[in-house]
Each structure stands twice: as structure tokens, then as C-alpha cells.
Amino acid sequence: MSKVYYVPWRQDSDMVGKFRKIIRKSNILDNINKEDRVAIKLHVGEYKNPAHVHPLYLKELVSALLEIGCEPFLTDTTTYYCGNRFTAVGMIKNAFYHGFSLANIGSPFIVADGLGGDEGFSVKVSSPLNEIYVPSLFKEVDKMIVFSHCKGHGLTAFGGSIKNVAMGCVTKKSKLQMHKFVNFCYDESLCNGCDACKDACGRGIPILKNGKRVMSLEKREDCMHCPACMEECKTGAIKLKELEALGRVLPRAVEGIFKVIGKENVTSINWGANIVEYCDCMPFPGKTLRDNVGIYLSKDIVAIDKAFLDDANKNTFMIDGRPDPEIQTIEGEKIGIGTMDYEKIIL
Numbered sequence: 172m173s174k175v176y177y178v179p180w181r182q183d184s185d186m187v188g189k190f191r192k193i194i195r196k197s198n199i200l201d202n203i204n205k206e207d208r209v210a211i212k213l214h215v216g217e218y219k220n221p222a223h224v225h226p227l228y229l230k231e232l233v234s235a236l237l238e239i240g241c242e243p244f245l246t247d248t249t250t251y252y253c254g255n256r257f258t259a260v261g262m263i264k265n266a267f268y269h270g271f272s273l274a275n276i277g278s279p280f281i282v283a284d285g286l287g288g289d290e291g292f293s294v295k296v297s298s299p300l301n302e303i304y305v306p307s308l309f310k311e312v313d314k315m316i317v318f319s320h321c322k323g324h325g326l327t328a329f330g331g332s333i334k335n336v337a338m339g340c341v342t343k344k345s346k347l348q349m350h351k352f353v354n355f356c357y358d359e360s361l362c363n364g365c366d367a368c369k370d371a372c373g374r375g376i377p378i379l380k381n382g383k384r385v386m387s388l389e390k391r392e393d394c395m396h397c398p399a400c401m402e403e404c405k406t407g408a409i410k411l412k413e414l415e416a417l418g419r420v421l422p423r424a425v426e427g428i429f430k431v432i433g434k435e436n437v438t439s440i441n442w443g444a445n446i447v448e449y450c451d452c453m454p455f456p457g458k459t460l461r462d463n464v465g466i467y468l469s470k471d472i473v474a475i476d477k478a479f480l481d482d483a484n485k486n487t488f489m490i491d492g493r494p495d496p497e498i499q500t501i502e503g504e505k506i507g508i509g510t511m512d513y514e515k516i517i518l
């Protein structure tokens with residue numbers, strides 16, 4: 172059974188102060204040694220979307236790490252789709268705009284996957300993913316703290332610690348590889364020819380023929396399964412199929428990262444606040460799905476996501492036909508990256 176430390180959210184309480192205390196009262200930093208290189212993996216969020224972890228919580232974590240005498244730094248990887256986080260330069264600017272800077276937090280932000288976002292090496296993982304590409308930076312870290320904002324997600328229903336590591340600690344090549352497990356179906360009878368999908372797609376793939384959407388045959392191979400077109404389609408003409416595929420694949424990517432860093436060297440923090448409809452990678456948060464739940468800390472990446480989903484109610488995330496978010500934890504337990512059996516310790 173794994174321990175999950177928890178601080179319930181209270182709007183009339185100093186949550187940053189409580190977070191400061193829980194870091195020191197729990198055992199989550201007790202494996203970190205003086206002079207360790209500690210990567211803090213966060214999602215810096217898409218420019219202008221305010222729904223990401225608040226920098227004040229990162230600042231508290233960094234000061235606790237600096238007290239130990241180790242060398243913490245913030246990190247994230249560039250996106251596989253075009254946008255302002257596609258290159259390292261864009262990512263650093265984005266991190267700065269959202270408050271994740273040395274001046275604000277007390278430790279620098281370093282892009283993990285190189286200047287072009289394609290630096291990495293191959294790691295074998297279990298089927299059906301089989302292989303991922305991990306940035307070399309992760310070979311050089313001693314410990315990693317995964318700091319995740321808990322929110323909804325258009326493809327996997329929920330994004331927590333498993334999603335943060337799986338999609339956020341690999342190169343562009345593996346991000347695309349994982350997204351290709353998701354497929355779409357198209358119902359022509361529901362298409363009103365509004366063109367929104369075409370406008371949303373940076374690759375010019377949806378075209379209109381006789382007032383209806385079709386996928387351009389010449390460009391279909393370029394589709395990144397992102398799925399901006401589906402999210403812009405308000406008639407339901409574009410829908411996901413094989414809904415659970417990506418959720419099954421994510422824990423396999425975590426398996427690969429753990430092979431590089433060592434499962435015992437990874438600690439997770441789930442920030443269960445500002446729980447919105449869309450992932451931090453979208454330029455807008457969408458609707459609020461529920462009130463803030465609290466902050467979770469654990470050395471078990473499966474247990475922490477399971478504990479949050481139990482408290483938040485997984486049905487909260489199963490909107491608009493989105494899949495069961497617990498697939499991530501069930502599959503994670505199956506391949507041995509953690510356990511769903513946890514003891515919740517309220518601090």
C-alpha cells in the first residue's frame with residue numbers, strides 16, 4: 172500500500188502556507204540528498220491560459236529543496252504541434268510569461284528536449300507502445316518531482332501525474348506516436364460546412380467538398396491527431412473513436428521514463444485546484460468542472476492519481492463522451508509503475 176499525503180482545499184485558508192508545512196511534515200523529500208540534481212517537471216501552460224499550477228506553490232517547493240542544499244530546476248518539453256511552445260525559445264518565453272522564472276521561483280527553467288525539441292534516445296517499453304524517445308537531460312538528473320495541475324483533457328478525460336510524465340518527458344516524435352493511438356470518426360450528416368475545423372487545423376487537412384468536411388487525401392499522413400478540429404466542431408460531426416487507447420498507452424511511456432530515472436527517484440505532487448474542462452496546453456481553460464479538492468503528495472504515481480480521482484469523482488471528467496480516466500491508473504498498476512492501493516494521510 173502506498174502513502175498519499177493530502178491537504179484538503181479551503182478557500183478561507185492559507186493554502187500556500189499549508190503546502191509549505193505538508194512538504195516538511197510528509198516524507199516526500201527525504202530521499203533527496205545535498206548536491207542532487209532535481210528536475211521539477213511542470214506543465215508551463217499555453218500562453219494566456221491561466222489554468223496552470225500557481226507559481227507560488229513552485230516557489231515553496233524550490234525553497235524547501237534549496238534548504239536541503241540540492242540543485243533544483245524547472246523543466247518541460249516542447250510541443251509536437253505548431254504553436255508558441257514548439258521551440259525551446261518559445262517555451263522559455265512562455266514559462267517566463269506565466270511566472271516560472273529564476274527571478275520568481277528561485278530556480279531556473281531549462282527546456283528538456285534541446286533547442287529544436289527533437290533531442291532524445293530510444294527506450295524500450297511494453298506493448299503496444301514498444302519504444303519511446305527520452306530527452307538525454309533525464310539521464311543526468313538524480314531525482315524528479317512531478318508537479319501536476321489536475322484538470323480535464325479532450326482525449327484522456329483527465330490529466331494528472333501520469334499524463335504529465337508520459338506526454339511531458341518525451342520528445343516530439345513520441346508525442347506524435349502516442350497521439351496516433353487516437354482516431355476520429357466523421358459523420359457527414361452532422362456537418363453544416365461551417366469551416367471551423369479547417370480554420371483550426373494548422374496543416375490544412377480538413378477541406379470542404381460539396382459543403383461538407385473531408386480529410387485532404389494528400390495530407391492525411393500529416394494529421395497529428397491533436398485534435399483541434401474536433402474541439403472546434405460544435406455539431407458533433409467529428410468524434411473520437413477508440414476512446415481508451417491513449418489512456419492505455421500513457422503508463423507505458425511512464426514505464427520508459429522510470430527506466431531512465433528510477434521509479435524510486437520520482438515523487439509526485441497533484442495540485443487539485445482550478446479543475447477545468449481542458450488541458451493546460453489549450454489557449455483557454457473551458458468551464459470549471461468542480462470546486463477545488465486539495466493538494467496531494469506521494470512517491471507513487473499511480474496512487475496519487477487514483478486518490479485524486481476518488482476524491483474528485485472520476486465521473487466529473489467523463490463529459491462529452493470522454494473515456495474513463497481510471498484507465499490510466501488501472502493500466503499503470505498492471506505494468507508495475509505503481510499501485511492503486513493507497514493510504515490517505517490528511518495533514
Ligand code: SF4
Pocket residue numbers: 371372373374375376377393394395396397398399400401
Ligand atoms: S487532428 Fe484535425 S486539427 Fe489536428 S492535424 Fe489532424 S486534421 Fe488537423
Ligand code: SF4
Pocket residue numbers: 361362363364365366367368369377383384403404405406407408409
Ligand atoms: S467544424 Fe464540424 S460542422 Fe464545421 S465544417 Fe468541420 S466537420 Fe463540418
